Structure formats: structure tokens, C-alpha cells
Amino acid sequence: MTATEHTVPAAGLPAAAVLDLAAQRVEAETGLAFAGAKRRQFDAALGRMADALGLPGAAACASWLLAGPWDDAHSALCARFLTIGETYFFREPRALDLVCDYARAHLARGEARPLRIWSAGCCTGEEPYSIAMTLRRRVPRLLPADVTILATDLNEAFLDFARDGKYRRWSFRRSDPADLAAFFRPLDDGRFEIDPQLRAQVRFAWLNLATGAYPSAATGTLAMDVIFCRNVLMYFGPEQVRRAIARLRDCLVDGGWLVVNASEASTPLFAGFTPVYHEDAVFFRKDAPAPPAPLPAAVAPAVEAPAAPAFAPPAAPLAAAPRPHPASASAPTPVPLVAPVAAAPDPAMARVQALADAGRREEALQCLRRAVEAEASSAPLQQDAALFALEQGDRTLARHCLRRLLYLEPDSAIGHYLAALIEDAAGRRPRARSLLRDCGRLAADAELRGAVRQWLERLS
Ligand SMILES: C[S@@+](CC[C@H](N)C(=O)[O-])C[C@H]1O[C@@H](n2cnc3c(N)ncnc32)[C@H](O)[C@@H]1O
Known part of the structure; x- marks a missing residue:
């Protein structure tokens, strides 16, 4: 297919409008998006694409992208000019x-x-x-x-x-x-x-x-x-x-x-x-599909079982009622993290979890921030809040809660474990190792000690 075989449906429109329409079509057909600051990249790339097609400029190329049915040549040119074909062997090992x-x-x-x-x-x-x-x-x-x-x-x-x-x-x-x-x-x-x-x-x-x-x-x-x-x-x-x-x-x-x-x-x-x-x-x-019957609201936030990992190591079977492991920074092998499960979860945490379950993440995090300040002296809440924040990818909030938790309970093994997770994920390995060693010393639970040992081996 050549570009010249196509009529120009957008003829008569200002060039900027044709480029806008082309950007919309490209996004719909390939996923590649050029909103905001990236828009100039799109216009420049269309200029280069125009050169490759022998067209007079970006607007003509935009018209070509808008003309006729979308086909593989359109996709291939978009892939070539609108993405960076940067790759190499053994990337991110x-x-x-x-x-x-x-x-x-x-x-x-x-x-x-x-x-x-x-x-x-x-x-x-x-x-x-x-x-x-x-x-x-x-x-x-x-x-x-x-x-x-x-x-x-x-x-x-x-x-x-x-x-x-x-x-x-x-x-x-x-x-x-x-x-x-x-x-x-x-x-x-x-x-x-x-x-x-x-x-x-x-x-x-x-x-x-x-x-x-x-x-x-x-x-x-x-x-x-x-x-x-x-x-x-x-x-x-x-x-x-x-x-x-x-x-x-x-x-x-x-x-x-x-x-x-x-x-x-x-x-x-x-x-x-x-x-x-x-x-x-x-x-x-x-995760495995949700169980057919919803868990009672009172316990759902605290005891929901994680998906059975496809490759849980035999040495680390899941505990009877483990907390989901939010973000093991140590290895792809999920290490079960056993936290004390409150008989009745804090009502504030239940509200936070309900918001998250309804897909209202930002509101959930805001509610969590309020709860963390309102119950600043509750170690169980700070622990649950840290875990939740980690699950939601808010490491800053998680770190804040963990600082509180370790102030309130300097001997909290779980607190050290979660803090190590954040340090490792941020690349601060010596700090992560030191927290893990403390966690190993403090942990009463043999399984947690085993998980720490494995993790330390991988970090060494
Ligand atoms: C930067 S490379 C990434 C290569 C490799 N995955 C890596 O990380 O090293 C991006 C690749 O995504 C491809 N790509 C872009 N949009 C795509 C789409 N809609 N469908 C399939 N592949 C697409 C591009 O063609 C390009 O080869």
C-alpha cells in the first residue's frame, strides 16, 4: 500500500485539527497515546513518517492515517515511528x-x-x-x-x-x-x-x-x-x-x-x-477468582486469603489464615507473611477496605490517612494501615505508618519485615538487611523466621 492511493477525508480542516483526529485514531487503533506534553512528539514523528512515505509533511501524513480502513502498514509505521524500539538481551534480569x-x-x-x-x-x-x-x-x-x-x-x-x-x-x-x-x-x-x-x-x-x-x-x-x-x-x-x-x-x-x-x-x-x-x-x-460467597464484612479486610501461588515453595506452605503478602521485594517467590489477625477489625480499616473493594482507591487512601492520624497511638491500626498502603502501592504512607508502629512497638517483627520490604524495593539493601536481621531476632513465628532467612540469602 502506498500513501498516495488514499483520499484525504480531512481536507479543508486546519492542519492542527487533522493532526488531532489522527492522534485519536492512532490511539484507538494501536493504544499509542500522545496527550498533553507528548503531543509535540506525535507531530514531529508524523513529519518523519511523512518523509518515509514520500508525503509533503505531518498534516498530509495525518490525512493518510485517517484515510481508509486501518491496516497492518498503518500499525507498522506507527510502531516504527511512535514507539522506541529499544531493547537488548537480558534486560531487567x-x-x-x-x-x-x-x-x-x-x-x-x-x-x-x-x-x-x-x-x-x-x-x-x-x-x-x-x-x-x-x-x-x-x-x-x-x-x-x-x-x-x-x-x-x-x-x-x-x-x-x-x-x-x-x-x-x-x-x-x-x-x-x-x-x-x-x-x-x-x-x-x-x-x-x-x-x-x-x-x-x-x-x-x-x-x-x-x-x-x-x-x-x-x-x-x-x-x-x-x-x-x-x-x-x-x-x-x-x-x-x-x-x-x-x-x-x-x-x-x-x-x-x-x-x-x-x-x-x-x-x-x-x-x-x-x-x-x-x-x-x-x-x-x-489472584485466584474470588470465592462465590462474599466473606462477612467484619472479617473480610483482615483475613482474606491470598491466591494460592502457582509456585509456593514447599518449604514455605501457606499458613492457615495468612495475610496477603503485599509486595515481596525479595524474590518472585511469594513468602507468606503471617500477621496477627484481629478478631474484629478496626471499624476505620473496615471502611477503608470497603472503599477499596468498591474501586474507590483514592477515597480509601484518604480515609486511611485520617484513620492513621486519628488513631496515632494504636499499633494494630498502624500495622494494618501500613499493610494496606503497601498493597495500594503508597510506600510513603506505608513508611509513615511503620515509623509510628515501630515507635509504639519497637519489638514488632512484622513492622521490621514490612519496613525491610520498602527499603529493599527502594534499593537500600544494607538498611533492608539490617531490618531483616532484627526481624529474624524478634520473630516468634518459625515460618516468619524461615522467610526472613530465605530473603537474607537472596539479598546477600
Ligand atoms: C520499547 S519496545 C519493548 C521491547 C521489550 N518488551 C523490552 O522491554 O525490551 C516496545 C514494543 O512495543 C511494541 N508495540 C507498541 N504498540 C503495540 C501494540 N499496540 N501491540 C503490540 N505491540 C506494540 C512496539 O512495536 C515495540 O516493539
Whole structure:
């Protein structure tokens, strides 16, 4: 298709209006949004797109984007000019640890079905190939036939590049040279070609995350164990982000994981997931469906059981009535956190929880802030408030409550544990380690001590 085959439906409108309409269409068709300050980027990108199409300028390109039915060429050009195709091998390696842990647990459970991983917005293939290489090297018992890796993108040119599997040295800027040597063959032109067996392990396919079919058997996007959708949703408009996340969630098995970039992880968008924070990534574990009968309002905020994780380590079985683990900064493996459960929850906390359950997060947090000040000398409330604030991704409020809690109860093991979580997530590891050591000393509960030990090992 060439641009000149199209009529210009917006002829007669001022250029700015045509650009506005084009931006709206692009967002509707691809999710890529350019509101506010990003709008100038859009206009500039359309200028470059116009050059590529041989059109006289941004307004003409906008008209081209508005003309006729939307097709793959429109999508591909948008992907090329409106997103940054920045990627490299072994990016944000903590997410690869998550896949390995998940794979080991999958094997330990003796699951007959293959492990299913999806790199959504895979760009030129570095991400899915990194997953394949990592599993080969670190979970050798998982045979290639026991894992399927789907890699999709909006940009067909990126997918062709990925299928070709030839990369310049720059793609390996964060790689272990041993991986380069083990999985790539140097070519005469200075590039490196991926091992054909590894290449065969990844299935590349075109899929538009804004309008495409998923979950769907047709696109092979059902029953995924882990979905990587990193550095993609940051380009989407809020409504498209919400829809994409809900649909990605539907693609996951219960206990499966959605991995996004830390900057994309506004937790209110991730309803039905439990967040796990890291410095460079946030993982969201899909919760099991809500039980059919609602829990009595009086106990729901305090004792709601977490989703059974798909890979709870055998050494750390869930306790009888555990609190949901809000954000393990230590590892993808969720460590159950057992907190004392109040027989009757504080009425203020019950109100906060009810607001959150109704999807009114901001009001819930405001109500929580008031309760935290009104009951400044109640250690149980400060603890529950810290936990709730963490669950909602408000670390500042959580830290405030924990300071209060540790002032009121300097020997609170849970207080030290939660404070360590925040410090670790903020990258302050020495402080996190010191809090954890204190927690280990103070904890009466053997399970909590075990969790602390595991976490300290991972932090060392
Ligand atoms: C910055 S790259 C991210 C690559 C990789 N996930 C990573 O983190 O290294 C963003 C990718 O998202 C793709 N993309 C943008 N909009 C998309 C959409 N609507 N559907 C699928 N992929 C999309 C782009 O084509 C691009 O390859």
C-alpha cells in the first residue's frame, strides 16, 4: 500500500485539527497515546513518517492515517515511528529469575502440560530469546519441548528481524559473554546469529495489543504462565492500558505472572493481581477468582486469603489464615507473611477496605490517612494501615505508618519485615538487611523466621 492511493477525508480542516483526529485514531487503533506534553512528539514523528512515505509533511501524513480502513502498514509505521524500539538481551534480569523459579516449581509439581510464556511487545526478539537462553542454562531439566514461548509485536519488520535472529554487538550490552559464546555464532559482518535450536523455540507472531484477539485459541494466547509486557504499556492511553491489562489477566492461569516495567506499574490498574515490587520491575501475580460467597464484612479486610501461588515453595506452605503478602521485594517467590489477625477489625480499616473493594482507591487512601492520624497511638491500626498502603502501592504512607508502629512497638517483627520490604524495593539493601536481621531476632513465628532467612540469602 502506498500513501498516495488514499483520499484525504480531512481536507479543508486546519492542519492542527487533522493532526488531532489522527492522534485519536492512532490511539484507538494501536493504544499509542500522545496527550498533553507528548503531543509535540506525535507531530514531529508524523513529519518523519511523512518523509518515509514520500508525503509533503505531518498534516498530509495525518490525512493518510485517517484515510481508509486501518491496516497492518498503518500499525507498522506507527510502531516504527511512535514507539522506541529499544531493547537488548537480558534486560531487567530479575524477571528472568522469576521465570526460572516458576519453571522449577512447574517441574517440581510434575505438571504434564508445557510451561507457557508470552513476550507481548517483543520488539526485535531479544526479550523472548533471553527467556529461552535463561531457561536452557539455569533450568536444564526443562526440555525445550516442555516450554512454549510466544513472542508478538505490532511491527512486522521487528518480527522479521527477530525471526532472522542476527544481532549486532550492541544488543548484548548487558549480556554475559558466556551466553553470547554459547548461543550465538559470529558472522563475518560482525553480527551474531542465534543458535537455530533456540530460534525454533520461540514462535513469533503479529498481534496488536490494542485491538487484537486475546485471550484466544486462534492467537495461542490462552493459559499463559508468565506474560512479559515490558516497556509497551507506557506508550498507551489510560483506557487502553486498563483494557490491555484486564485482557492479559484473562490470558493467565491462576497464579500466573504479568511482568511490566516499574514505571508502568500503577497498581490500581492491576485489579485482580497481587503486586511484587522490585527496583527495576514489578511483577503482578494473578489472584485466584474470588470465592462465590462474599466473606462477612467484619472479617473480610483482615483475613482474606491470598491466591494460592502457582509456585509456593514447599518449604514455605501457606499458613492457615495468612495475610496477603503485599509486595515481596525479595524474590518472585511469594513468602507468606503471617500477621496477627484481629478478631474484629478496626471499624476505620473496615471502611477503608470497603472503599477499596468498591474501586474507590483514592477515597480509601484518604480515609486511611485520617484513620492513621486519628488513631496515632494504636499499633494494630498502624500495622494494618501500613499493610494496606503497601498493597495500594503508597510506600510513603506505608513508611509513615511503620515509623509510628515501630515507635509504639519497637519489638514488632512484622513492622521490621514490612519496613525491610520498602527499603529493599527502594534499593537500600544494607538498611533492608539490617531490618531483616532484627526481624529474624524478634520473630516468634518459625515460618516468619524461615522467610526472613530465605530473603537474607537472596539479598546477600
Ligand atoms: C520499547 S519496545 C519493548 C521491547 C521489550 N518488551 C523490552 O522491554 O525490551 C516496545 C514494543 O512495543 C511494541 N508495540 C507498541 N504498540 C503495540 C501494540 N499496540 N501491540 C503490540 N505491540 C506494540 C512496539 O512495536 C515495540 O516493539
